[in-house]
Amino acid sequence: MSQEMEYHISEQRLHIRQIVIDAIAETMDLYGGTPSSGQLYGIMFFENKPMTLDEMKVRMNMSKSNMSYAVRSLVESQMVKKLEEKQDRKELYVAEVDFFHTFQNFFTLKLQREINVMTEAISKALLELTEIIIDEHITDQERNLALQDLYKLRHGQTYYEWLQKFVDALKQEEYFKDFA
Amino acid sequence: MSQEMEYHISEQRLHIRQIVIDAIAETMDLYGGTPSSGQLYGIMFFENKPMTLDEMKVRMNMSKSNMSYAVRSLVESQMVKKLEEKQDRKELYVAEVDFFHTFQNFFTLKLQREINVMTEAISKALLELTEIIIDEHITDQERNLALQDLYKLRHGQTYYEWLQKFVDALKQEEYFKDFA
DNA sequence: CAATCCGTACAATTAATACTGTACATTATA
DNA sequence: TATAATGTACAGTATTAATTGTACGGATTG
Structure with a gap:
């Protein structure tokens, strides 16, 4: 040639x-x-x-x-x-040439950071909201507004509990089991 | 008050x-x-x-x-x-206030885009690599180099097959089942 | 159908980020 | 220990992205 x-x-x-x-x-x-x-x-x-x-x-x-x-x-x-x-x-x-690993590494890292930042903020917010709600001097209207926010954040909290389990499963390679 | x-x-x-x-x-x-x-x-x-x-x-x-x-x-x-x-x-x-949905929506959307872009590129590359490899006029060295790339891309292909299943499962809410 | 008002395209501006060149701290070599 | 060379911080530059102001098409109202 x-x-x-x-x-x-x-x-x-x-x-x-x-x-x-x-x-x-x-x-x-x-x-x-x-x-x-x-x-x-x-x-x-x-x-x-x-x-x-x-x-x-x-x-x-x-x-x-x-x-x-x-x-x-x-x-x-x-x-x-x-x-x-x-x-x-x-x-x-x-x-890292194995895309399974890059996927695993990247998302466990980034999602964990999100979980940490968000759960901290939500916890803090829930604590302060509770203080408002149990205050006997506030109006019903104010209490209800605070409760609305609280319910939203509670739901957010369950989401991040789920996301933590998701990340843990990703770490444990649960989702890769029947593959590669 | x-x-x-x-x-x-x-x-x-x-x-x-x-x-x-x-x-x-x-x-x-x-x-x-x-x-x-x-x-x-x-x-x-x-x-x-x-x-x-x-x-x-x-x-x-x-x-x-x-x-x-x-x-x-x-x-x-x-x-x-x-x-x-x-x-x-x-x-x-x-x-969208339900974080489960935002997670689902976002990642099905973005990962699907990645799957589409990458699988198209990989398919095209594999096709052209195969043409090189089956060419009788090339040296063994060249063939081996082409084969190395091909193996990597084949592995990438399996990854994207897995990722497609992952995205489909996300769409079907498989991972949310025991929650929310 | 004229007048009004919404949403967005576009050009201009501002802010943020990516990139370069240099200088220097650090580490390895002789 | 002196010399050489690597990697990175930093300041400056270039490029890209975000934001604004304006102008205009299209829809809605009266």
């Missing part, structure tokens, strides 16, 4: 990868990332070895500084792992 | 609401919204009647134009419903 032909095949394979990488970049917003962090994850997804910041810099045609930030956010949402070992002093990063 | 006291209670109840509204605004990023669209949803969550754009404008202290955009994005992610009927020519909007 000619050199040109080999080159052509190589180019074509990169083009095929790019189709998928672009799709990842397009859907990255659901995971709170920018298109370019989607591109980066896509590149790392196909790379069959760990990457250094310098390699990312070249492949993304961006500054190393920015790669440092981008990869950090990917690490934070656990789509990329930082390895313990280094290569020629350089840190190594590798993409 | 004095007027001042009543006023105080009213203020206090609004303050309590604000605690929860701020928490919603803070976690809104998980749902692809801005803090201000979170504020808007929070306000509508506590409002016990449908709201008009003008009311939102006042409550949010923002332009009507912007309220039009903000509420549209909330309607698109199905956290807010536009009612059929109007009030004095004005359109009416009401928040």
